[in-house]
Amino acid sequence: MSTTHVFREMNTTEHYFALPLDHDRPEGEQLTVFAREVSSTAHADPTDLPWLLFLQGGPGGKAPRPASLTGWLAEATKTFRVLLLDQRGTGLSSPANRQSLPLRGDAAAQASYLTHFRADSIVRDAEAIRSALGIGSWSTLGQSYGGFCTLTYLSMAPHALDRCLVTGGLASITADAQTVYRATYARMAERNQEYFSWYPQDRETLGGIVAHLGRTEEHLPNGRRLTVPLVQVLGQFLGGNSRVHSLHHVFEGAFIATRGGKRLSDTFLAVVQDQVDRTTNPLYALMHESIYAQGPATDWAAERVLDEFPAFSPEAEVPLLTGEMVFRWYFDADPALRPLEETARILAEHRGWGPLYDPEVLARNTVPVAAAVYTHDVYVDRDLSLATAEAVNGLMVWETDDFHHDGIADEGSMIFAKLLEMTKPAQ
Secondary structure: OEEEEEEOOEEEEEEEEEEEOOOOOOOOOEEEEEEEEEEEOOOOOHHHOOEEEEEOOOOOOOOOOOOOOOHHHHHHOOOOEEEEEOOOOOOOOOOOOOOOHHHHOOHHHHHHHHOOOOHHHHHHHHHHHHHHOOOOOEEEEEEOHHHHHHHHHHHHOHHHEEEEEEEOOOOOOOOOHHHHHHHHHHHHHHHHHHHHHHOHHHHHHHHHHHHHHHHOOOEOOOOOEOOHHHHHHHHHHHHOOOHHHHHHHHHHOOEEEEOOEEEEOHHHHHHHHHHHOOOOOHHHHHHOHHHHOOOOOOOOHHHHHHOOOHHHOOOOOOOOOOOOOOOHHHHOOOOOOHHHHHHHHHHHOOOOOOOOOOHHHHHOOOOOEEEEEEOOOOOOOHHHHHHHHHHOOOEEEEEEOOOOOOHHHHHHHHHHHHHHHHOOOOO
16 A cells, blocks of 8 residues: 655655564564655656665664655655655554553563564565565665664675665674673763763753752653653763754753742753653663663663663762663653553563574675764764674775764765765776
8 A cells, every 4th residue: 555745846655564573474463564755856757766775763763754855865865765664663563552562462462572573573574565666676774773773684685785874873793782781881971071071060950950859859741750860861962963962951941940949940841751751662662672682681781780880870979861771760650661561571581582683694795885883972882883894794884973873863965975975886
C-alpha cells in the first residue's frame, strides 16, 4: 500500500509492508513496517535515481518527518531517492509502547516479543523492503544507532549495499555494555568540565538546585516528583554541537520568586520534563543496553558502572550531568514507562543474545564505507570507533572535532557531501 504527495519541491510516497516478526519464521506473526520515500521535484524522473536508505538513531527513534528539503536530506536528494525507515516498533511501524505491548500478554511475553527488535531484525526488514521494491542494491546513511545497524547490515548482507555512510555511529563490534559505558562516562566527565568552564555560574546554579531539592519538594508539570537524577538527565544537551549552549539558558532561568519563596520555575521544570519524557520512544529505555549485547545479559550495565564514577552519583554535592545512560529508576515514576518496568527487568536479565556483527565478514569487506567520527562524542566513544574502523576492511574515517554527536543536525549538507565524495571511486 502506498500514497504519494507532492509539496514544497518534494515528492513523498508512503509505503507499508507486512513483514514477519521473526524472519526465521516467515509464515508466523506479521507486523507492519512503514517507510517514506522522498525525492526532489527538480528531477524530471526521480525513478531513474539510485536509492539511499536512511537508518535513524535510537533505539526507538522514528525516521524524520520532513516538511521541506533541508540539511542532509536536501543534499541527498540531489542524487538519490531516499527511503526514511521507521524501524520496527517506532512511528507507524507496529508501535511498541505502554498502550500496545500489553496486547502481547504478561511482561515475559512482552520481553520475548521485544527480543526481535534489535539491529539484526531491522536489517532483515530492510532486506525484505529492498526486495519488495525491486531494488537491486542501495546505499545507506546511518546516524548514531543507524551506524550500528549499518555494521550489522555489512555483516549480514553486504551484497545489497553500494556504499555506506555513517555519522557518529561506529559501534564497537566486540565491547560489552560495561566497557562502552566506562568509555562514555569518561567522555561525559570531560564534557561536563568543558561546559562548566564556559559557564561556571551554571555549576553554582546546579548546586543550588540540588540543595533546594534536599529541602523542598518540586514536581514536573505532569505531576512527577523532581529528583536529582532527573535533573542530571539535562546532560543530554551536552551531546549537542550548538545545542549544548542552550543548556545555559535552561540554568539561567531555573529559579523564580513566588509568594512561598524561591522555587524552580515552570520553564525549567518543563525543560526537564521534555528531556526525561519517554512517551513517544519507550523503546529507547527498554532496548538501549541490548544494542550492545552479544551473549551475556547487560544487567543494568550503566547503573553498575556508575559506582566507578562517583562524581556522577546523585549523592555528590554537585553531581555531574549524565547523558544517554539508562537506569532502573527510569521506570519508577514515569507514566509512560512504569507499566513496562517488569518487561525492562526481564530484558536486562536476558541471556543468550545473538551476535550483531560478523568480524570475519567485516574484515573482508569490499563495500565502500565512510564514517564521520567526532573526537569528543560523548555517546559513541572515539577510541572504540577507531578500533572498529581498523577491523572493517577499507573503511574510511573522517575524524573531526568540529562537531559533536548531532553534527548532521547542524551541518548535515556538508557532512553528507563529504562522506559521499569519500566513497566515490578514484578517478
